[in-house]
Amino acid sequence: MIFQSRFAGKVMVVTGAAQGIGAGVATRAAAEGAKLVLVDRADFVTEIEQAIVEAGGEAVSVQCDLETYEGATAAMAAAIEAFGRIDVLVNNVGGAIRMRPFDRFEAAQIDAEIRRSLMPTLYSCHAVLPTMLAQGAGTIVNVSSNATRGIRRVPYSAAKGGVNGLTQALAMEYAEAGIRVVATAPGGTQAPPRRVPRNAAGDNAEEQAWMAEAVEQVTTSAFLKRYGTLDEQIAPILFLASDEASYITASILPVAGGDIG
Known part of the structure; x- marks a missing residue:
């Protein structure tokens, strides 16, 4: 379901926008009036930009590696250059690299999981703050996971636990500055390869x-004994990003068929 003009006049940065949940969030937000900044390290993020523009929306794409702080600052700078402000940041980068018992992880593999699923969100939150503080307003939606309780991915679980802690602490610290910080915690989700x-x-x-x-x-x-769909993950993210959720901050919304993680 599309809510016409829900994000009219808003500039939204979506990370991990080249595929999956990120691409879906960006495409639907554009249809609801947002100006999109699509961030990904994959070059085919330009395909999402092209699709949005061809549908009559406004979008720019930025290729950078958000596992580095330089990548995060470059993404926010590109958003300011393109549209002059950032109203919403959706931090969607992350995902378990390997599944194995914790005792079978190597040290470098542990580091890689934390770097993939915590640092892009941590860096991007830090990089966007100067802009949102100057505006006196902004919304950050972090995509966490209910896998803070789960098997075969302990380092990923730890990284997403970090995202949850970041969400709540940042929300408390910057609420008086007009900045909301929230998160969804998706469960298993059906997605194209x-x-x-x-x-x-x-x-x-x-x-x-x-x-x-x-x-x-x-x-x-x-509880529902199935994976969720992309649409079932996209809708809660956009609700939390919207003004409909203006009295919600520090909340982490499980979207996992009843498994709260």
């Missing part, structure tokens, strides 16, 4: 078995 694999090295037979165990746990832990 990733164009950039989560694990570029591929999964061997043992890793595939561990992945299957994680998938079974996610499905059985959900």
Whole structure:
């Protein structure tokens, strides 16, 4: 369902906008009147920009690596250059790289999980604050996960626990400055095959078995006994980003079929 003009006059930055939830959030927000800044390190983020523009919306795309602070500051600078302000930031970058028992993770793999699923959100929140403070207003929506309780992905769970803590502490610290900070905590979500694999090295037979165990746990832990759809994840993100949620801050909304994580 499209809410006409819900984001009219708003500038929204969406990270991880090239595919999946991020692409869906950006496309629907544009249809609801937002001006979009699409951030991703994948070059095909330009395809989402083109689709939005062809549909009559306004969008620019920015290629950068949000696992670095320089990438986060470059993304926010590009948004200011294009549209002069940032009203909403949706931090969507993240995702487990590997599934395995914690004792089987190597130190470098642990570091990679934290770098992927915590640092882009932490860096982007920090990078956007000067703009939102100058405006005296802004909304940050972080995409966390209900996998703060789950098997075969402990480092990812720790990273998303960090996103939850960041959300609540930032909301408390900057509420008086007119900045809301909220999050959704998606559960398992059906999505098209990733164009950039989560694990570029591929999964061997043992890793595939561990992945299957994680998938079974996610499905059985959900009260509704199924994965969610992309639309079922996109709608709560946009609600929290909108003025309809103006009295909601510091909240982390589970969107996981009953499994609150």
